[in-house]
Amino acid sequence: MFQKIVKSLAYILVSLLATTAGAKQYPTKAITLIVPFASTGPSDTTARILAQFMSFSLKQKIVIENISGTGGTIGAARAAQSAPDGYTLFVHHIGHATAPAFYPELSYDPIKDFEPIGLINDGAQTFVSRADFPAKDFEEFVAYIKANKGKVSMANAGTGSASHLCGLLFQEAIQTEVATVQFSGTGPAMRDLLSGRIDVMCDQTTNTTPHIKSGKIKAYAVTTPKRIGILPDVPTADEAGLPNFEISVWHALYAPKGTPKPIIDQLTKALQAALQNNILKLRYADLGAEAVSQDRATPEALRAHLQSEIDRWGPIIRKAGVYAN
Ligand code: ASP
Numbered sequence: 001m002f003q004k005i006v007k008s009l010a011y012i013l014v015s016l017l018a019t020t021a022g023a024k025q026y027p028t029k030a031i032t033l034i035v036p037f038a039s040t041g042p043s044d045t046t047a048r049i050l051a052q053f054m055s056f057s058l059k060q061k062i063v064i065e066n067i068s069g070t071g072g073t074i075g076a077a078r079a080a081q082s083a084p085d086g087y088t089l090f091v092h093h094i095g096h097a098t099a100p101a102f103y104p105e106l107s108y109d110p111i112k113d114f115e116p117i118g119l120i121n122d123g124a125q126t127f128v129s130r131a132d133f134p135a136k137d138f139e140e141f142v143a144y145i146k147a148n149k150g151k152v153s154m155a156n157a158g159t160g161s162a163s164h165l166c167g168l169l170f171q172e173a174i175q176t177e178v179a180t181v182q183f184s185g186t187g188p189a190m191r192d193l194l195s196g197r198i199d200v201m202c203d204q205t206t207n208t209t210p211h212i213k214s215g216k217i218k219a220y221a222v223t224t225p226k227r228i229g230i231l232p233d234v235p236t237a238d239e240a241g242l243p244n245f246e247i248s249v250w251h252a253l254y255a256p257k258g259t260p261k262p263i264i265d266q267l268t269k270a271l272q273a274a275l276q277n278n279i280l281k282l283r284y285a286d287l288g289a290e291a292v293s294q295d296r297a298t299p300e301a302l303r304a305h306l307q308s309e310i311d312r313w314g315p316i317i318r319k320a321g322v323y324a325n
Helices: 002-023 042-058 070-081 095-102 138-147 162-174 186-194 205-213 261-276 278-286 299-320
Strands: 031-035 062-066 088-092 114-130 153-156 179-182 200-204 217-222 248-256 289-291
Touching: 031 042, 031 070, 042 062, 042 088, 042 114, 042 186, 042 205, 042 248, 042 261, 042 278, 070 088, 070 095, 070 248, 088 114, 095 162, 095 299, 114 138, 114 162, 114 186, 114 205, 114 261, 114 299, 138 162, 138 217, 153 162, 153 186, 162 179, 162 200, 162 299, 186 200, 186 205, 200 205, 205 217, 248 261, 248 299, 261 278, 278 289
Parallel strands: 031 062, 031 088, 153 179, 153 200
Antiparallel strands: 088 248, 114 200, 114 217, 114 248, 114 289
């Protein structure tokens, strides 16, 4: 009898210890996910969809914090300075790789100040205009911009944003300047395009597709080497007359440098589980973005991709001679 009681007590004690230890396991509270652009834009949409699916496996809320400004670098700097405890994460796109070339005095290092977790998705950008812009195809789009040199307003999300990069390469390719208007993200820029206050923009399909489909804006070309499934009638920029014009906008997930490896491993697993979910895949695909394969949703793949994109874009941007400071 006595032995039985001791055994039961021991069992209760072990269970209690296990529960306490379990309760201490990451994550025990909501996680903040920094998005370096305004809400309703493509980075915000990518992050909100991901957060919803990652929170299933992490069993915790993931709260989006939009810290916008200067092409994503304010949010990135804040993420770099955050506590490396797994409770602050960061989503950024191709701009994380182009920032060092645009900002020679950047306060953070995109590689050294972050722990890569994995790539999220890839997508095209689209050249779009307000609905009543006087061009019916890409040829007329370019002709109108050339004929109205410096007068056509083109929105972007600040120096170093993907829309800025696209606009910059576009102006270089057609050898004509536009009137650039900067926003805290292309979500707010889209509102001005829809209301006709802005003429044109080059932005991710994640933002433009619903409005192209409903006829509220016009699409002229996509920036990927191949046409995309949801916009089959929209030619590639290369087909439409800008040879080799190619930008693919990829998003990725990071943590501040020094975040413990077991936490990074757990986040990588949660990222991979989210990206394997068919509903998430469909939600991205509906917006023209493709969830990456499992082998790309890893710290190693992201580290290698980020470095190769820094190496690829640095010389192109430096040659264009556009510096933010
Ligand atoms: N699409 C934007 C860019 O041009 C950013 C955003 O609002 O997501 O980089």
